[in-house]
Amino acid sequence: MASSRSDFAALLRAWRDRLAPADAGFATTAGRRAPGLRREELAQLAGLSVDYILRLEQGRAKHPSDQVVGALARALQLSREERDQLYRSAGLLPPRDGTVSAHVPPGIQRLAARLGDVPIGVFTADWTLVWWNAMWSALHGDPAVLPAAERNLARALFGGGGGVGASMPRIRFEHGRGAFEASIVADLKDATSRYPADGRLERLVRDLRAESDAFARHWATRPAAAQHTADRKTIRHPEVGDILLDCDVLIVPGADLRMVTYTAATGSSDAGKLDLLRVTGASTPRP
Structure with missing residues (x-):
């Protein structure tokens, strides 16, 4: 030892x-x-x-x-x-193949670090946030204040943990919250089909089906909604007010990760608010 x-x-x-x-x-x-x-x-x-x-x-x-x-x-x-x-x-077994991976390849981290002007969060296949940059923290608040288990987007949407109060009430979705919820559930359905042996994913789905009528209703829907790839969101920020941003979800090939980015059109008032956050609200990147 x-x-x-x-x-x-x-x-x-x-x-x-x-x-x-x-x-x-x-x-x-x-x-x-x-x-x-x-x-x-x-x-x-x-x-x-x-x-x-x-x-x-x-x-x-x-x-x-x-x-x-x-x-x-x-x-x-x-x-x-x-x-x-x-x-x-460390005397531990490495993560098994066939389960949702939280590994972020070095190249993806270097790429995200170089895009420091853009809020970026990297999520696993079950929508757990595992990496974020300084601008993500400036926009959403520092995810490090939450227990790791509550950095899951599905739990924030449907569960009762701290992630709900930390982010969801401050976001308005262009296509409505219901459509966003349905797309996240569709992603989880797809993940369960690809990772049937992942006990943590199984527990997440089981818990949310028991805790949330909305989740259970979306889960029972056939066929499933389209997966989440893009949206326009209004973030109600406590310091700079409402910011209307394009949210895009980029799939990382070979790693089964989702890189979520927020951008605004150059010269717009929303871009100006992001610039202000970049100066006043950015902190150290965190995985």
Whole structure:
């Protein structure tokens, strides 16, 4: 076990030193001495404390959870093979094939980090938010304040967790909330057909069918509605007021992820409000 903790600590330090700050969305300065990410930056990206990162790198934190290891793997932009190695070095089984993956490929993270002017959130096949940039937080509020289980869009729409109050009442949909709900349920139906062995997805659907009459009604509808790919949404922001934005959902081939982006026409008042958020409301990107 001591050897396993030592391997985990060594991998964590090596991969932190390897990751260029710019690829993680951090500005670089001439006086920067660290070859890669600072511990503080990795802690921000992974949603962990700096002290916990230090204890992990020193081998003093003995049993990181699979949620912690997954967050570190995304923050460090590991390949799938490296992610599995990190899991095994922590004494955990890597995520199984045939289940919904929360792995965000390094290239997708680098692309999203370079599009810092655009609010971007990356969702898994079951609509769980696993990566977001500073502009996403500026627009919607920081998802890190929510427990990881409540960063699921379907739970925010139909459940009773903190995600409901955090976002849904502040959004108006051009085609109506009902059409949006139906499209999200259609996506979950498609996910269950592709991941029949995923217990977490099965529990999500079972819980929402029991908790929400609206979800149960959409789930029983045949045929299913079209999947969610685009919409125009009005975000009621507490500081800059209503912002009308085009919301597009880009499918990441080979990774079964959805990259959600918000944009406004150049020169419009809504683009001006996004510019204001970029100056006043942006914070550190988080996976």
